[in-house]
Every structure is written in C-alpha cells, then in structure tokens.
Amino acid sequence: MSADPTQVLAFETDCHIFDGCGFPSPGLHSFLFEPIWGDGDSSVYFNKTMLLALLGSIIIIGFFWAAFRRPQVVPGKLQMVAETGYDFVRKNVVYETMGKREGEKYVPFVVALFFFVWMMNLWSIIPLAQMPVTSIFAYPLGLALIVYIVWVSLTFKRQGFVGALKNFTGYDKSLGAALPVVMLIEAFSNLLVRPFTHAVRLFANMFAGHILLVLFTIASWYLLNGIGIAYASVSFLMVLVMTVFELFIQALQAYVFVLLTVTYIQGALAEQH
Amino acid sequence: MSPLLHIAAEEVQNPLVPPIPELVIGLLAFVIVFGILAKKLLPNINKVLEERRESIEGGIEKAEAAQTEAQSVLEQYKAQLAEARHEAARLRQEAQEQGAVLIAEMRAEGQRQREDIIAAGHAQIEADRKAAASVLRQDVGKLATDLAGKLVGESLEDHARQSRVIDRFLDDLDQKAEAAR
Numbered sequence: 034m035s036a037d038p039t040q041v042l043a044f045e046t047d048c049h050i051f052d053g054c055g056f057p058s059p060g061l062h063s064f065l066f067e068p069i070w071g072d073g074d075s076s077v078y079f080n081k082t083m084l085l086a087l088l089g090s091i092i093i094i095g096f097f098w099a100a101f102r103r104p105q106v107v108p109g110k111l112q113m114v115a116e117t118g119y120d121f122v123r124k125n126v127v128y129e130t131m132g133k134r135e136g137e138k139y140v141p142f143v144v145a146l147f148f149f150v151w152m153m154n155l156w157s158i159i160p161l162a163q164m165p166v167t168s169i170f171a172y173p174l175g176l177a178l179i180v181y182i183v184w185v186s187l188t189f190k191r192q193g194f195v196g197a198l199k200n201f202t203g204y205d206k207s208l209g210a211a212l213p214v215v216m217l218i219e220a221f222s223n224l225l226v227r228p229f230t231h232a233v234r235l236f237a238n239m240f241a242g243h244i245l246l247v248l249f250t251i252a253s254w255y256l257l258n259g260i261g262i263a264y265a266s267v268s269f270l271m272v273l274v275m276t277v278f279e280l281f282i283q284a285l286q287a288y289v290f291v292l293l294t295v296t297y298i299q300g301a302l303a304e305q306h
Numbered sequence: 307m308s309p310l311l312h313i314a315a316e317e318v319q320n321p322l323v324p325p326i327p328e329l330v331i332g333l334l335a336f337v338i339v340f341g342i343l344a345k346k347l348l349p350n351i352n353k354v355l356e357e358r359r360e361s362i363e364g365g366i367e368k369a370e371a372a373q374t375e376a377q378s379v380l381e382q383y384k385a386q387l388a389e390a391r392h393e394a395a396r397l398r399q400e401a402q403e404q405g406a407v408l409i410a411e412m413r414a415e416g417q418r419q420r421e422d423i424i425a426a427g428h429a430q431i432e433a434d435r436k437a438a439a440s441v442l443r444q445d446v447g448k449l450a451t452d453l454a455g456k457l458v459g460e461s462l463e464d465h466a467r468q469s470r471v472i473d474r475f476l477d478d479l480d481q482k483a484e485a486a487r
Binding site for chain 2: 061064076077078079080082083086087089090093094097098100101102103104105106112115116119140141142144145146148149166169170171172174175176179233240
C-alpha cells in the first residue's frame, strides 16, 4: 500500500523531536498517492484509493453474498447480522421517511448507498489501508450526483414540467412581491447548492477525521525522543480515542448521507403546496 | 525532510476538484455493488423475510385454532361431566327409591308370609286339636260308657241313646271350658 514515496508517514523517516528536524505535519499531500499503475498525468492510472474503493465493493458484495445467497427462514449468525443491517436501513431510514408504500422501490438503492459509504469510511481505521476513500472528493461527489439525478428526474416524472419547476423554486403565490427573489434563491439552493453540500458534508467529515488521525499518529512517533516520550504517550492515547471517535463518525456520516438522500427523494414525491 | 515531500506539496491541487479517474472508479464500484444487491441478494432475502413472516403468522393462526379447539373441547368435556354427574345423581336417587320400594315390598311379603305361617300354624293346631278332641271324645265316651256300664252293671247297648248322652255331657264340658276361658 505504501510503495508510494510521496506518502511520507512519520515512521518512514527517522525524524524525531530534538534531532533538529521539523514536524512533518500532515496536509493535503496526505491525500495524494502516486499511482500504483499508470501515469498520474495522463489520467489513465490506478492508485491506492481506487484499489480501496474496488476492494471495499468486493468486501460488501462478499459479505452480503455469504449472508443472502442462500438465506434461511431460520437465519444463521451471519445472515442475522446482515439482516439487522438491512432492516435498519429499510425500516429506520426508508420507511420512516417515505413510508412503506412509496419507499419500497428505493430500498435497494438506499441500502447499497449506506453500506457503500460506510465501507468507504471504514477504510480510515482498517490497518494497512488507513485511508478513508470518501475523503477524496470524487467519491462522495459521484454518489451525490447519482442521488441528484434520481431525485431531479423523479420530480419531473411525478410532478410534470411545471410542477417540477414549482417544486424546485418553492413557488408560493402568497409571497407576493418577494416571490421572484424567493424563487431564485430556492432554485439556487435546491438545484446547485444541495448536491454540493450533500457531497461536501461527507467528504469534509472524513477528510478532517483522517487529518486528525494522521496528526496524532505522526506526533506520537515524532515526539518519541527524550522528555518527548511523555508527550508521545498522550498523543498515542489521542490516536486511540480518535480511532474510536472515527468509528462512530463513519457510521453516523453514512447514516446522514442516506437520510438526506431519502429526504430529497421524499421531497420529489411530495406535492408542492 | 524528504525532497519528494516538497514536490508532492507543490503539486497539491484543490481537494474539491475531483480527478476524473477516481470519479469513474467510484461510480463504477457503486453501480456494481448496487446492481448485485438490487438484482440478486436483496430479492433473495426479501423472499425469505416474507416466508418467515408468513410462517410466523401461520404459526400464530395455528396456535389460535388449536387454542379455540382446546377451549371448545374443554367446554364439551365440562358439559359432559356435568351431565354425567347429573345422571349419576339421578340414578342414585332412583336406586334409593327403588331400594326403598323393594325393602317395603319385601317387608310386606315377609309380614304376609309370617302371617300365613302363623295362620297355617293356627289352622294346624286347630285341626290337631279338633282331631284330638274328636278322638278323645270317642275314647272318653267309650271309656266313660265302659266305666258307666261296669258301674251300673248294665250295658248301655242302645247306641243312639248312649251317643246322645255322651255328646250332651261333652258339650257341657265344652261350655264349661268356654266359660272358663
């Protein structure tokens, strides 16, 4: 995984405090990887996050394949675990928001979305990988675009052209003179800002989480010299604390992502008043 | 610090500009996951969940049916038991009554037989007494006649007179006996 020379983690250097070398702080470069295969400039290449994205997909499919390929009426342990996850998304996210009748159709999409996002987040704390795929903006953006296409096309299909425009612009006659301004703001907010914030919310959370983890990890190593050892232990404790915290945030952000998704789809189905 | 790090840092681009290959791979990965889940695995589990729901509901229905049946059987049983008790009480009552009647009948029969036996006894005694009396009367008459003949020295040969005298005498005796009784 770390054949990449630019991915300078502290343990790959002999740099410690009081050795006369500066703190190798993490930054944007912590999210850049030299391609494992291909040329980084030609845009035909394969790198660590791509590998993790594909591996993660295989893990999700493998897990559900093992659990649901030949499901039993009386479930085994694995099937029970998978069913719990499936039921959680189905009932607590989809049915709760859209109702059983309208929501049924979107269950597979939302379930796939939830577990995909969660797995991509989980890479953050899986040893050797330790890189959340969703902290590369391309991945949450791609997912947010799919969701965007789904709910926008659904709005046109359900409400007709005029109805959809009213839906996007929050058309409301009672606003009077303020109506054009409100419509402009609403359209901007719904059609342009919404997919962007949807993607950024996930991306920024995972990005910040990864920075924090890398920061404390590097610091633990860097401080491991002389009196610094005392501080290193505190820093290492922070690594453990942040790992647990990230575990929570990863699940939470995956939940928030799909919750927003079903809210958008629900908005497309609802009549505009 | 490694010189490579400097190069990397200089090449850092805006993190909000997505590299196209990663976007493509991300979309591809999601579409594959979605496709396999939606086409194969989730329908699988949905079918089984539905089956399970049905079997649970079926089980509940069966249990309810069994309970209803048990209830009705219990009631039937109780009714039968009550009827049987009733019947038993009735039979007992009847038997008692019959017993009482039988006892009364037997007592009456016994009474009757006793009376018959007593009556027969009395009749027998009476007959015996009469026979004895008649024999006695003849013997006594004969003895008395013989004795009287010897005493008076003359044979009271005249049978008819003799009989009349003896009878009158005995009738006197009888009357005396009756009066004494």
